[in-house]
Amino acid sequence: VFSGFNGSRKIEAEDVQNILTNTTINEEKPGIILGKYTGTTNLALNRPYTKSIPSYLEYYVWYPDTNNALLTNGDYTNYTGWASWGTNVTFIVDIVVDLGMSKEFSKVRCHTGASWPTRYTADKVEIYTSDDNINFTFQETGIAAPLYQRTSSWLDVEFTPVNARYVKFKLSKKIIGDNLLVEEIEVYGTEGYTSGSVETSCI
Helix, strand or coil: CECCCCCCCCCCHHHHHHHHHCEEECCCCCCEEEECCCCCEECCCCCCEEECCCCHHHHCCCCCCHHHCHHHCCCCCCCCCEECCCCCEEEEEEEEEEEEEEEEEEEEEEEECCCCCCCCCCCEEEEEEECCCCCCEEEEEEECCCHHHCCCCEEEEEEEEEEEEEEEEEEEEEECCCCCEEEEEEEEECCCCCCCEEECCCC
């Protein structure tokens, strides 16, 4: 008896290899192989997304977010994904990525601030998940170090594994003199495999 895939389909050879790579034996019940969640695949790579407000940079033709693709294209070295503009305000933007189907994951990452972590990075990111893109469930909040003590532009957030299709990144920053730049968002899980169990028997 096999469980661990969303929907029903024929189990292929690569599925078996994936199971063997991502499993541990339950020593108390040797006939049961337990799924070991590794979260090594960026499920958001090249996936579509929406933004609650447009980027300030989109008003300039030389900084377009072409086809809403820059935030999930795997390249965090650009700073053309999303940017705020203003002073003495708190900017909040919701970026919702569509994974295409419900998948299991337990870690997300976002790269903000380009190459200036002490200036243009987000203060925090709240993570929400949904299967219908309407009703979202809060998962966890990632809070950055005080602005001028930040040494990395990456903000990692981990939580209990969850299955969902849509992942909302609610990024916020208190704008005093520096703006918020967002370059990349990532969602880590195991493609085509969710934690479950496989009952085995010895021959």
